[in-house]
Amino acid sequence: MTSATRPLVLSMGEPAGIGPELTLMAWQRRHVRNLPAFAVLGDPQLLFDRSRRLGLDVPIGEIARLADAPAAFDAALPVLPLSASIAVAPGRPDPRAAPLVIEAIARAVDLCLAGDAAALVTNPIAKSHLYQAGFRHPGHTEFLEALSVERGRPARAVMMLAGRGLRTVPLTIHMPLKHVPGSITQSLILDQARIVARDLAAYFHIGHPRLAVSGLNPHAGEDGAMGTEERDIIAPALAILRAEGLDVVGPLPADTMFHEEARATYDVALCMYHDQALIPVKLLDFHEGVNCTLGLPFIRTSPDHGTAFSLAGTGRANPSSLIASIEMAAAMATAGASPGAGPAVAS
Structure with missing residues (x-):
């Protein structure tokens, strides 16, 4: 068949x-x-x-x-x-x-x-x-x-939430919030971004996916004043992805990523933790949101x-x-x- x-x-x-x-x-x-x-x-x-x-x-x-x-x-x-x-x-x-x-x-x-x-x-x-x-x-x-x-x-599961006009990926999923900062690594970002880009092209007919990546801290760290993960981990990983030819922007402040105009600029948002990714999808499309594993x-x-x-x-x-x-x-x-x-x- x-x-x-x-x-x-x-x-x-x-x-x-x-x-x-x-x-x-x-x-x-x-x-x-x-x-x-x-x-x-x-x-x-x-x-x-x-x-x-x-x-x-x-x-x-x-x-x-x-x-x-x-x-x-x-x-x-x-x-x-x-x-x-x-x-x-x-x-x-x-x-x-x-x-x-x-x-x-x-x-x-x-x-x-x-x-x-x-x-x-x-x-x-x-x-x-x-x-x-x-x-x-x-x-x-x-x-x-x-x-x-x-x-x-071989498998490397990546959770993607899809609702009306928004797809999000939580880079870390079922873990206490206090463990999230130590779990955000360059290899985690690289692995998941590559899988997302590949499977959006394969399964969703998006030939060159646009990825937006959130920061972990308020205001995406404010140049290190509110946290250094963006400067030391996230931004260098995104530079590697861009060098590979992926269309990636970030790290972005999470509080300005999900309004209508912002959503129009990307195909998927990669977020640092569970609620950062799930809240906007459930707010926009609570009854028809889908959890898709890439x-x-x-x-x-x-x-x-x-x-x-x-x-x-x-x-x-x-x-x-x-x-x-x-x-x-x-x-x-x-x-x-x-x-x-x-x-x-x-x-």
């Missing part, structure tokens, strides 16, 4: 969260949004029960192979069952489900690496409950990178929100971010990128 005909695969995410109902709602809107065929790695009974609870009337079609998804997709939500089933009430996470959450992600990665799936779309997980099942990764993104490496595929040997997108236990089972969850994630994954899969390309690395 080509990337245009291979189905997408969705991992079920935390079964007590909103992931199951978002998946059901996305399937319901398959014709309205012209969504490509997808299958979910999950529990068929749980999805059936959630559909009935919410009155969604979504038929569940259990399939044996991902290749069966396109034929089944129009009449039912295709589901690849996991190795076990467990009854989980919406809004009430059960640690016993953690191994199944991990299994769904790992199997989805294997389907992508085998070329059976065009891309992976992950539903949100609750990491605190996974730790009890041996999960040892700071987040979803880091787990996907580790799975790729374990399977002999630098993996497969395409991965995800809704830009969490498990929302308080909304699970109420019917009030908004599927827009999951639908946008499916649409972006499909667009990336048909963009002509070479499947399985390894990440760019610093020389």
Whole structure:
């Protein structure tokens, strides 16, 4: 199958969260949004029960192979069952489900690496409950990178958030803020900027991406008066990137990077830490923001929100971010990128 005909695969995410109902709602809107065929790695009974609870009337079609998804997709939500089933009430996470959450992600990665799936779309997980099942990764993104490496595929995961009119990349992700300054290195900036530039060209048809890089400190350090990281680390790294031919500006004061006129001057903003990158995307496009992981040997997108236990089972969850994630994954899969390309690395 080509990337245009291979189905997408969705991992079920935390079964007590909103992931199951978002998946059901996305399937319901398959014709309205012209969504490509997808299958979910999950529990068929749980999805059936959630559909009935919410009155969604979504038929569940259990399939044996991902290749069966396109034929089944129009009449039912295709589901690849996991190795076990467990009854989980919406809004009430059960640690016993953690191994199944991990299994769904790992199997989805294997389907992508085998070329059976065009891309992976992950539903949100609750990491605190996974730790009890041996999960040892700071987040979803880091787990996907580790799975790729374990399977002999080079990877350097880079998180990119994409919303209406803005893409941002947090150079550091899931770490306490006090650890950020010591984690900002020239090699980190070089590696991630190269991956971002390469994958924007490969997956988003941006031939010569324009990268804007924030500073770490207020006013981008004010020439060393408010911090020296910009002068000693960030600016020298950007000089190397420019010498390589990348279109890079910065370091820029973060408080003036995200207004409308500034956003028009770049294709992606590289930011120094998690909230610096995520706040502007969620402010501009809270309901349809997408988390896209670059630098993996497969395409991965995800809704830009969490498990929302308080909304699970109420019917009030908004599927827009999951639908946008499916649409972006499909667009990336048909963009002509070479499947399985390894990440760019610093020389």
